[in-house]
Amino acid sequence: MTPKELRKLSAEAGFSKPTAGFCDGYVQANMVALPQQYALEFESFCRKNPKPCPLLEIIGPGSSASKVLAPGADLVTTIPLYRIWEDGQCCHEVFDIKAFYTDDLVFFLLGCSFSFEEALIKGGIPLRHVEQKTNVSMYRTNIPLTSAGPFQGEMVVSMRPIHRSMVGQACVITGAYPDVHGEPIHIGYPEMIGINDISQPDYGDPVEIKPMEIPVFWACGVTPQNVLMKTKLPFAITHAPGYMFVSDLKNENYAVSAGHGPGLIRPKEI
């Protein structure tokens, strides 16, 4: 399936699965949409916390069509599953946001660790959640974020069990993708970052950690959803964790050797 086909199916409510393992090689992105009055402060928040919130594109207000990641793709319909947030609560999950769109909304697309999973697998490092076709395990932590305006809170991380002999190499490989979370934020010892039960992820699916494997943690683009809960904004929209926006850009465009991604395109309006 091409990204365009996946987005078309999503728009027709014909695709509602986690997107990991689909459209190999293409950049997937986290999405946050906010009323314009919060947009500048949220952009500042992302720039202060680039590991969990790597900005790839900002769209709107007045438009919901991507220009950089997938020119013309409408963010109102092309994500498989959305979450509607009111006063810090996720109150609906919906297949499109036609009923909620206003031209006051600004859409933020943030990098996603799925982009470096291809490089890990090519590097000979197996990923259990990809093999088992489940959603990656994600956890709330006690790692503090730098606040901006009303936005504050703690980092969410994704976790992959890696054989002890491959952990260093996994760091080197993912470190080459600084625009999509980069190298791990933590390795081993979940309790050091406030994770008390590794078998109970806060988002996504649990995954077995076998003997001689070490849990490796990367900053995660679900972090803004944790922040929205704390910030209690009257209104926001996000993707549902694991149900990403699938773009037309290749992951390899975001490797350091390729000189990073195409750069953030900011809307002229804000």
Added chain:
Amino acid sequence: MTPKELRKLSAEAGFSKPTAGFCDGYVQANMVALPQQYALEFESFCRKNPKPCPLLEIIGPGSSASKVLAPGADLVTTIPLYRIWEDGQCCHEVFDIKAFYTDDLVFFLLGCSFSFEEALIKGGIPLRHVEQKTNVSMYRTNIPLTSAGPFQGEMVVSMRPIHRSMVGQACVITGAYPDVHGEPIHIGYPEMIGINDISQPDYGDPVEIKPMEIPVFWACGVTPQNVLMKTKLPFAITHAPGYMFVSDLKNENYAVSAGHGPGLIRPKEI
């Protein structure tokens, strides 16, 4: 002190300290000298185990003068402290090896993790043994090596405690130095690699691991000394752990961005 000055002092028995922290910026090397009959098999052993035994230069037989790392420097006198091995036992430590040199000896210079310590410190990652001017902690492990001829055994690792927030970055930084051990071989959980008491290093000095720090392990050029013990060669000479050969080449020559080091120069004789 320049490398040339340190080597001259060593040759006059006026310098007999661990070399970490001296001659910042210059490549330091591990040394193994063997009778010619073992040289080809030892070279093969190094090539099969490049993480602990990264070959930088081979000298002799018939000469003890470096051509690549420090042109003209005599390996018989310019290392601060040597070990003489007989039948797998270290039986003397000596300030020069004039009494043991024969023109049958082949000298191997192997990369040393001191080369990437400068890059770690420049990257904002403090190293306790450098701050405290002690020798780095080194441990025997149960990580098996690939054997070649009589050479076999387990890897020796060096350990540096790193704050949990900097471990991923430490991997990325050292991964850029593949010719001097590269990224860590193991992170956290000493018992996974057969280290039962982290407070008791097998070589070098112990170092405190503070709360929120993680022990990070790199392949170590002392590995051949562990192998010599197992192999029980009739005769061999090495540097003493931590008392390295200090070369005239810069560490930055060995970074990936510089296209690695100058390449191994093999003697024509073997």
